[in-house]
Amino acid sequence: MTRKLIGFFLFAVLAHGLPAHGAMAVKRTVLSNGLVLLTSEQRALPMVSIEMLIDAGARHESAEQAGLAHLTSKLLTEGTAKRNAQQISETLDFIGAGLDTGCGTDLATISITILKKDLPVGLQLLAEILASTSFPLVEMDRQKQAIIASIKAKEEDPGTLAGEAFAAALFPGSPYGRPVEGTEASVKRLDRARVQEFFRRYYRPNRTIMSVVGDVSEQEISVALNQVFTTWTKGEASKPPVAPALNDKAQVLRVNKDLTQANIILGHGGVPRSHPDYYGIQVMNYILGGGGFSSRAMESIRNERGLAYSVYSYFGAEKSYGIFQFVMQTKNETAAQAIGLAQDEIRRMRDELVSEVELNDAKDYLVGSFPLRFDTNRKVAAFLGQVEYYALGLDYPERYGDLIRKVSRADVQRVAREHLFREKLLTVIVGNLDKMKVQ
Numbered sequence: 011m012t013r014k015l016i017g018f019f020l021f022a023v024l025a026h027g028l029p030a031h032g033a034m035a036v037k038r039t040v041l042s043n044g045l046v047l048l049t050s051e052q053r054a055l056p057m058v059s060i061e062m063l064i065d066a067g068a069r070h071e072s073a074e075q076a077g078l079a080h081l082t083s084k085l086l087t088e089g090t091a092k093r094n095a096q097q098i099s100e101t102l103d104f105i106g107a108g109l110d111t112g113c114g115t116d117l118a119t120i121s122i123t124i125l126k127k128d129l130p131v132g133l134q135l136l137a138e139i140l141a142s143t144s145f146p147l148v149e150m151d152r153q154k155q156a157i158i159a160s161i162k163a164k165e166e167d168p169g170t171l172a173g174e175a176f177a178a179a180l181f182p183g184s185p186y187g188r189p190v191e192g193t194e195a196s197v198k199r200l201d202r203a204r205v206q207e208f209f210r211r212y213y214r215p216n217r218t219i220m221s222v223v224g225d226v227s228e229q230e231i232s233v234a235l236n237q238v239f240t241t242w243t244k245g246e247a248s249k250p251p252v253a254p255a256l257n258d259k260a261q262v263l264r265v266n267k268d269l270t271q272a273n274i275i276l277g278h279g280g281v282p283r284s285h286p287d288y289y290g291i292q293v294m295n296y297i298l299g300g301g302g303f304s305s306r307a308m309e310s311i312r313n314e315r316g317l318a319y320s321v322y323s324y325f326g327a328e329k330s331y332g333i334f335q336f337v338m339q340t341k342n343e344t345a346a347q348a349i350g351l352a353q354d355e356i357r358r359m360r361d362e363l364v365s366e367v368e369l370n371d372a373k374d375y376l377v378g379s380f381p382l383r384f385d386t387n388r389k390v391a392a393f394l395g396q397v398e399y400y401a402l403g404l405d406y407p408e409r410y411g412d413l414i415r416k417v418s419r420a421d422v423q424r425v426a427r428e429h430l431f432r433e434k435l436l437t438v439i440v441g442n443l444d445k446m447k448v449q
Contacts, residue, residue: 036394036404037228041235044216044244048394048404049228052387056126058224060136061391063399065248066118066212069185075204077192081153082205082213083113086120088149091142095149098135105131115186116251116329117399118213123388126225130234137238140213145205158194168273168440169339175263176275176335176438184254186331214245219398221391251330253282258434265440272345272441273338276352278434280325280332283400289413290425291325296372297422298359299323299336304371306355311338317348325429329400334430342445349437356435359426363419377411 039047068079087109088095102109105128112119120139124132164170174189181187191197222231256279281287292300299307299322311321318340326333336356340348383393384407397406439446 038398038404039228039232041215041232041239043239043242044214044218045235045239046219046398047228047232047235048219048221048398049226049231050221050223050390050394051227052224052390055387056225057123057387058126058129058132058222058226059123059387059391060121060132061221061388061395062120063219063395064118064120064213065116065217066208067114067116068188068190069115069251070212071185071208073183073188074196075192075200076188076196077157077190078200078204078208079118079212080113080190080192081150081157081197081200082208083111083118084153084157085145085150085205086111086139086143088153089144089146090138091144092138093135094146101131101135107132109135113190115190121388121392129226133234133238137242140215141239141242143209143213145202145209147202150202150205154197154200157191157197161189161191161194161197164189164191168267168269168271171265171267172273172275172438172440175265175440176277176436179261179263179436179438180257180277180279180333181254181331182257186254211246215239215242216244217246217248219395221394221398223387223391223394251328253330256331257436258431260434260436262437263439264443265438266443267440269441270341271339272342272439272446274340274345274349274352274440275335275337275438276349276435277333277335278431278436280334281327281429282330282332283327284329285327285332287425287429288327290417290421291327291429292376293369293372293414293417294359294364294422294425295323295325295334296376297364297368298355298426301372301375304375306358307336307352310355311340311348311351315347315351317341317344317351321348321352342442343447345439345441345446349439353432353435356430356432360423360430360432362423364422366419369417369419369422373414373417376414380407380410 035051037049039049041047066079066082068076071078087098090098093101105124107122107124107128109120109122120136122132122136178187258279281291297306299305302308302322305322307321307323311318318338321338323334323336326335336352338348338352384390397404403409
């Protein structure tokens with residue numbers, strides 16, 4: 011009931027200030043250099059948010075070069091043909107702008123939020139970064155050391171260890187099974203020539219989606235981009251990611267670590283974002299373990315038996331693949347019992363119809379919380395980029411509610427039977443193995 015009320019509250023409060031699809035007035039343009047531009051003019055504040063998705067993720071690197079895409083993204087703001095790292099930082103500080111770069115397995119990202127009056131300066135800086143990043147050796151060495159330090163720190167985090175072991179076992183020999191940061195050994199091998207070649211090949215406008223939201227029109231931003239991006243030219247065309255080879259055999263992996271709490275992941279492959287069952291799966295998973303304190307997993311494992319402080323499940327859906335995970339932390343001594351209960355909840359979701367109350371609460375929350383994706387210009391920009399990348403259609407915000415609402419009890423059971431596999435669960439346990447009784 012609490013979740014239901016929260017859902018209605020969010021919808022009532024946020025939807026009032028949420029631009030409808032027509033009010034968003036999203037315009038899609040393809041510039042002469044191949045860049046896909048999405049613009050939503052919002053004049054309430056003199057700010058502009060820009061989000062860029064670039065087909066320059068870690069899927070384009072070899073195992074030997076693991077971490078190359080990540081290192082390249084980290085070096086984008088460390089020097090261009092015209093400015094060094096300090097000058098870039100000073101420029102951003104002077105105009106009060108935030109510029110962030112990042113990298114995942116499929117995509118690299120660049121985001122900047124800037125005052126409208128400083129948009130020309132911000133766009134010029136972006137153009138320099140995208141066309142003439144210089145990759146100074148001093149900055150490269152510094153970034154490599156920072157990345158290696160981060161890798162070492164994560165080796166002490168049991169949740170990270172469990173997640174990396176799960177990915178490696180689920181997607182053996184694939185970039186999707188490797189940490190985006192790479193390994194200490196692979197990062198040490200990376201050199202400037204490899205970074206430069208990766209940048210030249212993959213950071214191209216015809217591999218880029220740019221979302222611009224704020225105090226600017228489509229015509230204004232198109233003209234400005236055509237003026238500053240004169241030296242950023244087309245390169246190799248994007249190719250859709252290929253679904254990775256999947257290990258679909260049940261397996262138990264144990265990592266011994268002196269911990270009081272065992273970190274546990276149970277899961278298997280899922281579905282890509284384009285799968286027609288995506289919305290039914292979201293409703294089903296909310297009831298199973300994605301609904302916080304309203305979920306069956308939380309009620310059974312935490313509330314009734316007190317075995318876990320944190321327990322949840324989720325289906326991650328990417329362009330070419332998906333994953334299902336059921337994640338818990340529990341005492342080493344109760345790991346086996348908690349795993350058994352998780353398996354029971356998966357079985358129950360497959361074997362029994364959910365109740366009308368569970369179904370309606372799940373749908374109310376998923377629909378009611380949807381406006382949270384639009385409560386800032388930056389979130390709108392990020393959302394529009396995802397809509398384009400996953401080919402959801404610019405009318406997706408209008409259709410989302412109906413896509414969730416039409417899910418029935420029978421649909422929930424059907425998608426559970428078709429996409430939850432107790433007999434294929436990959437189980438990863440990080441904890442004190444001497445205190446466990448896990449088969």
